[in-house]
Amino acid sequence: MFGRFERMVAARYLRARKGERFASIIALFSLVGIALGVATLIIVMAVMNGFKADLMSRILGLNGDLTIFGSGSLITNYQDDLVAIRQVKGVTRAMAMAEGTVLISAGPYSTGGLLRGLSTEDLKRFSAVSDHFIAGSVAAFEGDDTVAIGSTMAARAGLSVGDRITLMSPNGRATPFGTMPRIRAYRVGGIFDAGVNDYDSSVVLMPLGAAQKFLMMPGAVSLIQVTTTDPMSVRPVTRAIAERLDDPRLRVMDWAQSNNAFLGAVTVEQNVLFLILSLIILVAAFNVISSLIMMVKDKAADIAVLRTLGASRGSIMRIFLMCGSFVGVVGTVTGTVIGVVFCLNLERIRQIIQRVTGVNPFDPTVYYLERLPYRLVWSQVLEVVLMALVLSLLATLYPSWRAARTDPIEALRHE
Structure with a gap:
């Protein structure tokens, strides 16, 4: 040319x-x-x-690719639901969680936070948290007296492994004088650094049985968190789970719906x-x-x-x-x-x-x-x-x- x-x-x-x-x-x-x-x-x-x-x-690692929760109620038959969900093609992990808002205090420090209860086996598979323990260990995450907190919360409250932290739940028992909130102190068994400041500063993890007892939801959970093989192709898995559960009381929401804005x-x-x-x-x-x-x-x-x-x-x-x-x-x-x-x-x-x-x-x-x-x-x-x-x-x-x-x-x- x-x-x-x-x-x-x-x-x-x-x-x-x-x-x-x-x-x-x-x-x-x-x-x-x-x-x-x-x-x-x-x-x-x-x-x-x-x-x-x-x-x-980070969002998907900590919150899963999709979530199943009860429409205005708790999930009572969650064990059978977990078995059905894990049989769906493309599902790699499904774990039940008891979740509730709590007031967290330790000495002069106090803040609102989120209590999440999950089993020790699920925490071990929850790599976004279990692989980032900077103090304590996942093995100590058991019993009715142990919690794990984030590194930011531990730094602000001046807490270390073995210290006590007090949780207050607004879901209490009704008395003639009104509803009395539940208050209990727990031992810090581990400190994690998930890499997300909001999560590290406000989330408290507790064994599932202890969380169900504290939040007054015996034999029930708040939600089921699911992880898939390909988050970019989560919609077919969402439809398959909804069809397999076939329960009008349950709602399935994937990450694209919950974080679309x-x-x-x-x-x-x-x-x-x-x-x-x-x-x-x-x-x-x-x-x-x-x-x-x-x-x-x-x-x-x-x-x-x-x-x-x-x-x-x-x-x-x-x-x-x-x-x-x-x-x-x-x-x-x-x-x-x-x-x-x-x-x-x-x-x-x-x-x-x-x-x-x-x-x-x-x-x-x-x-x-x-x-x-x-x-x-x-x-x-x-x-x-x-x-x-x-x-x-x-x-x-x-x-x-x-x-x-x-x-x-x-x-x-x-x-």
Whole structure:
């Protein structure tokens, strides 16, 4: 498509000579703008993908892929329901939980929280928590006098393994003087760090039998939490479980239904950021147009000479297309390399910033995350690269067309 003569002339035009440096500086700024736009877009999209994936893994890891709960009542026949659920294809884990809101206190510290009761066997399979015990052990999670608390709650209350913590449940017994809340002290048998500040600061885990007794739900549970082989294809499993249980008192809700507003907001934010940051590349493309127009004006006499020597309009157009495309291609490749390398070293860069400033830029108590996650989706990287190349090519069309339409006689008349 591009002949040797056209490549030679384009390469010569790209090398700035004395008196022609201004247009070349603008072209350099255009190249830097495209590189920065591509790198920024790749980095932001990777961080947003990582943020979304990290949130999903934490939410699903702690709350399961789907939940079965009684519509306005407790699940009394949960043992048979567990057997039926575990027979559904795609189910990897199902565990019953007794759940209730409690007031947690330890000395001067007090806060509202969520009490969750589950069996010791289920806790051992609950890897999102059992694999992250930082004090105590899962083996101590048994009996009627033991609880496990999160690391944030333990730090705020100044608790360690063996200390006592008091729980108060609003579900008490009716007396002539009104309903009396249930109050009891428990021993801290373990401290876990699930990696989600809200969970670590407000959830108390208790053996199922003790939780049923404390929450006054003997022989019943509040919900059944289910994990599947593929959370992205949870809808068929949800329908299969609903059909197998076939109980109008039970309701099955998957993660997409319970978190649709939250995850939908993240997706919308991701799309809007992509659109906004794409404008950086568009602005750089306009700089390519201005630099090429200035180059065409400076090279008007050269174009006229080339035309008189026999160069066709198509040849002139291809010369300037190559000049503009060079800026777009080099800028895109440079930006892609910078973006990918930056993403692969993102955590290291964060640690350097933290050491230099002495401030954690991603405080888990504020940002819900303990580190800045990233996830490079190569199809998105390819989309960014193609978009930058297409915009750069489109930016070269008009100046190249104007160069091809230059009249040799008019151009040489003013020389």
